[in-house]
Amino acid sequence: MTDARPLGADEAAFIAAARAGDAAQFALVTERHRRELQVHCYRMLANYEDAQDMTxxxxxxxxxxxxxFKGHAALRTWLYRIATNACLDFLDKHNDRTPVPSGLADPASEVLYLQPYPDRVLPEDPQEAVVARETIELAFIVAVQHLPPRQRAVFILRDVLGWPASKAADVLELTVASVTSALQRARVTVRGQLPDRRLDWRSPATHELSDGERGVVKSYIDAHVRNDLDGLTSLLRDDLRFAMLPESGTTSVTAEDAVDGWVAGGLFQRGYDDWRGTTTTLNRMPAAALYRRTPDDPEYRLFAVAVLHIVDGRIAELTGFDATGKPWLDLPPTL
Structure with a gap:
């Protein structure tokens, strides 16, 4: 596996550290790649905690x-190879890391192990392909999980990172023809799983939230604080897709279904009527951290995180994550 490049400073420093057995220098050289490798593992596994472990x-x-390591390849390429194989080994051992049927009449499925990814630990360079917003959003991460593990790796290396077929083939120990065939099949599957409005992941992507997106998140939080069911409903598109993880069978395909489910679960009734919230970003998407205070508790405690995909000023996709009773994503446990 080779790159057409001379030995760089990273490679030279790594080789020197390896020969000397210098663990501190080794850590210094490799640490600068941690963030992008962790995103790579996250795309492979769709789970933030697992991505940390595999990194x-x-x-x-x-x-x-x-x-x-002899420096014939870039250190970055060599590390990606190791990370990819670590994730493939993980998937070989975990049979639960596949989407499951949603239980609805339509063919929808759910990724119950899905976790959001905090923006604060994304690579800092906004030009990096690894942080393109279209390829870190939850809908894209979920779509990729429908690919078999090795096909998933091909798709991420080729279409997300933009690696040439020969380089991806070297990393995965496949032929170029096999990589090309796997990529063609993967593209069909991913397009079939993405919402219609999210079919293009290869065009230049934005990185910053718009003022409109931030305004919708604020209105979403305010509706909870005011116990305003009509106001909350007005923020939702009629064709809303909703899931509350890690529970199964909660995917809805209409705003009415989602609201009915929330009301049936006690929303804005005693015990679920005293809310606060903060705006954050996860997966380069707008998100609301919701805090609930119960009648017997003086503090507002982290209850759930809602990650929103907003289209034309309304919420098109809402993925909720249970955050009860645990410190999560470095969010404050109480407000």
């Missing part, structure tokens, strides 16, 4: 294999 596993494997 650490990548560095452990790299340390144990350090003598095998």
């Amino acid at each position: 650490q596993e990548t560095f452990l494997r790299a340390w144990h294999k350090r003598e095998s």
